[in-house]
Amino acid sequence: MVELGAGRIGGTAPLWEEMGIHLAVESILAGATKAPMFVDDAEAPAAAMTWTGHRLFLAGDVAGAGFGGALAGFASSRGQFVAYCTRDDLEGAERLLSGYKVEKRWRRYYECDPSVRGWAGDPPEGYAVERITLELLGRGLGHTDWVREEMCSERASVEEFLGKSFGFAALHGGGFAAWCMSEYNLGDRCEVGIETVREHRRRGLAVLVDGAMFRHAAATGVRRVGWHCWADNAGSVATAERLGLRHVVDYTALFIDARTG
Incomplete structure (x- = not known):
């Protein structure tokens, strides 16, 4: 080796x-x-x-x-x-x-070209959508630590994420309710990372923040967005299909628990 x-x-x-x-x-x-x-x-x-x-x-x-x-x-x-x-x-x-x-x-695995359609959407009453910035992270909102953790799951730091990637969040009652972030931005491609806080699910927030992210992606020259999810994750599959993403392939992956040999 x-x-x-x-x-x-x-x-x-x-x-x-x-x-x-x-x-x-x-x-x-x-x-x-x-x-x-x-x-x-x-x-x-x-x-x-x-x-x-x-x-x-x-x-x-x-x-x-x-x-x-x-x-x-x-x-x-x-x-x-x-x-x-x-x-x-x-x-x-x-x-x-x-x-x-x-x-x-x-x-x-799904894909889409975010530039071929519009991604308009209005948030439910009491919700607002904003781009994730240092200023937003500094407001002391609930679940800020979760958002920071997601940003650093693919980048070395929050600052690196903000310099190379982008994300949007739905806010409600002084906290983050859902967020969608670009991952592995490279040329005209990126992938998607998304999460909705449990108590805010089934309100269309995933589609809302995805749409905001896709609009921004298209505006910055991204033409190929990739979406990976577990095939048995009904919520993620439904969101991808509701967004009109193209189903490309199902593939096998290995989930490993190294805590028990």
Whole structure:
């Protein structure tokens, strides 16, 4: 196993060709997201492993690549995470992860071009939608810590998020009720992260903040927004379809609980 320097990470791109729906991988390869990259052979890699946040990405013949040590460090620091690979690499990924509790689950991927339609919407009575800014985060609103945590799930800091990504939130009664954030902004692409506080669900807030984010994305040149969710997450699936997103593919991911071997 070899950890590649930042200048050589892009050279692993051929191993990731079938992972194009995962913008996190594209961002890592482009150097826009700082992440480690492990390979079996630095000169002629046949397997690669990288991660960002709680997402582990695997490519090639990972079972025999000697990734166990690096994987153990990642797993112990995360506790729970999701592993992604291609269908052809799934068996090897399961062997690599066999020391942990592994649950095979279906994920669903949607896309849209946010510029092809309008995203108008009025908030329910008592709610307001605002862009997430440092000023907004400094008002002492309820669930500000949750919003900050979401911002740092993909970026190294709140400041980095505000410099490279964007998000919108629904506010109600002195607190955050829902929020939608762009993730892995790269060229004309980004992905979506969304959350609605439990007591504010079933009020159309997800569609509302998504629409605000999509409007801004279109205005800044984004033409391809990706939406990943669990296939059995009825709420997320319903929101994606209500927004008119295009269902691209269902794929298998591995949910890992490293707290119980």
